[in-house]
Amino acid sequence: MxxxxxxxxxxxxxxxxxxxxxxxxxxxxxxxxxxxxxxxxxxxxxxxxxxxxxxxxxxxxxxxxxxxxxxxxxxxxxxxxxxxxxxxxxxxxxxxxxxxQARPYLNLHDRPTPGTQPTRDLLATHPQSLALLDPDLLPHAEAHEAHLxxxxxxxxxxxxxxxxxxxxxxxxxxxxxxxxxxxxxxxxxxxxxxxxxxxxxxxxxxxxxxxxxxxxxxxxxxxxxxxxxxxxxxxRQTPHLDAPSTPDAPVLHARGLTLRPQHGAYTLIPTIHHRDPHGYTPQGGHLTGVPTGLRRETLEDLVGLMDAVPALATSELHLGRSLADIPGAWxxxxxxxxxxxxxxxxxxxxxxxxxxxxxxxxxxxxxxxxxxxxxxxxxxx
Missing domain, CATH: 3.50.50.60 (FAD/NAD(P)-binding domain)
Structure with missing residues (x-):
């Protein structure tokens, strides 16, 4: 040849x-x-x-x-x-x-669906991952194959x-x-x-x-x-969650938000609701009157998930002060x-x-x- x-x-x-x-x-x-x-x-x-x-x-x-x-x-x-x-x-x-790298992928639910198992059982060997969320609000999980x-x-x-x-x-x-x-x-x-x-x-x-x-x-x-x-x-922005993750930590997905283990912590992959209109310029939002680097739609989603995923309500979530503080791309x-x-x-x-x-x-x-x-x-x- x-x-x-x-x-x-x-x-x-x-x-x-x-x-x-x-x-x-x-x-x-x-x-x-x-x-x-x-x-x-x-x-x-x-x-x-x-x-x-x-x-x-x-x-x-x-x-x-x-x-x-x-x-x-x-x-x-x-x-x-x-x-x-x-x-x-x-x-x-x-x-x-x-x-x-092969990892488990757990799709978390508040109601049972075909194929789901108890969240506590699937995360029994991953206590750090279990500590991120409230298993009483997300008690059901569906396991999938994943690779990072x-x-x-x-x-x-x-x-x-x-x-x-x-x-x-x-x-x-x-x-x-x-x-x-x-x-x-x-x-x-x-x-x-x-x-x-x-x-x-x-x-x-x-x-x-x-x-x-x-x-x-x-x-x-x-x-x-x-x-x-x-x-x-x-x-789309990918905020950083400074909660510890292990080399075998599963990927978690709850109500549109994906928590991807990366570099010993987590990268958050938020849902995409719709197309941004022509000419749209991304702007950071406000949380209790304080400007953040997270765009308003993403910030609202994370606030709505704070009960089910309590780690989002802690200082482990990096909010930034401006859009430049949070990684993002078109x-x-x-x-x-x-x-x-x-x-x-x-x-x-x-x-x-x-x-x-x-x-x-x-x-x-x-x-x-x-x-x-x-x-x-x-x-x-």
Whole structure:
């Protein structure tokens, strides 16, 4: 078997951009969806020349990939999506190995439903987890399989593997799509006064451009291509709960809130109620007149859960003073729905849209692979 020639990486403006030949595919965005697509294209269409473009580093610390839960579970998926989720799990095992950690996932209820067991019984060997909640208000629990990982590590691993197989990567570059498969690339640098400026500009043409820029992708399609989509976005924060967690602590889910064990404590993954309207600017709320960094909707949800999860009513919950104190990022909502699965969509003859969203942890790799298969089929025609 012929060893593939590794791709080239342009990480900063000191490296002159001089591709060897025109590209067949330009992937804008090197989060986990764009990176997964680049890798999947080598499986299904290895002859295509691909350039992966990222505005930040790898992985990008500003996007939703870094702040995603990194939680694979079937708990909230319909049966029709289970096969795709299982495929994704096997792919995660291949890419992450020991970095993928199996954990129990307990969906907590105030009423018994089919398959539930007493919460006290399921948490008998996890007293620290039991101390977080009131088992009299959440007495029933449904156990599911779950696996934890770091989405940033997934994006980095997928991109690096794709590069070893021949994908080119351009970092610190702002990409703007235009009709007809044309993309403007602005290579960014930092001045001695810490201003981010455009150092040089390039224009590329390719038969296919994929918008994998997360929550920004629908706006890019509308503003730069004149194409309206039904997709939307929401601003999701992931507050920190400084309650101790053990290496084998289960993931807890109660009334829409997920408590993910992480770094010896917990990261809170709140529910997403709806899409944020166009032009919405996230604002922190107030608790007893004191400004907090939690947006009002998230703060109201946590206050409503304080009886059932008493740890939320303690100083262990980090409220912050402003929005900058609480990690948060814009999250894509495929089809504008908070529970919609990841999706890909052909926008015109030259452009595809690839969106992750709330279920990207469990279904994202499958969706990226499905788009790669579609692209490969089109390239053979």
């Amino acid at each position: 012929t060893t593939p020639t590794p791709g080239r990486v342009w990480a900063h403006v000191g490296q002159p951009f001089a591709p060897d030949a025109p590209y067949d595919v330009l992937i804008l965005g090197a989060g986990r969806m764009g990176s997964a697509l680049a890798l999947a294209l080598h499986d299904h269409a290895p002859s295509l020349r691909t350039l992966l473009v990222e505005e930040g580093g790898l992985p990008n610390e500003d996007g939703a990939t870094i702040l995603a839960p990194g939680l694979w579970t079937l708990a909230h998926l319909p049966d029709a999506q289970h096969d795709a989720a299982r495929w994704t799990l096997n792919r995660l095992r291949d890419l992450l190995g020991d970095d993928l 990982y770091r989405p940033g590590t997934l994006a980095q691993t997928a991109a690096q593997t794709a590069i070893r197989r021949g994908t080119d990567l351009m970092l610190n570059t702002r990409a703007t799509p235009h009709p007809g498969g044309r993309v403007t690339l602005e290579r960014l640098t930092v001045t001695n006064t810490h201003q981010i400026v455009t150092h040089e500009t390039h224009t590329l043409h390719a038969p296919l451009v994929v918008l994998a820029t997360g929550a920004s992708a629908p706006a890019q399609a509308e503003h730069h291509l004149g194409l309206h989509t039904r997709h939307a976005r929401a601003y 999250l894509a909502l495929p089809h504008g729905q908070p529970d919609a699965p990841p999706t890909h969509q052909r926008l015109d003859d030259h452009t595809h849209l690839l969106l992750g969203g709330p279920h990207a942890d469990t279904l994202g790799l499958w969706t990226a692979d499905a788009l790669a298969r579609e692209i490969a089929g089109g390239s053979r025609q």
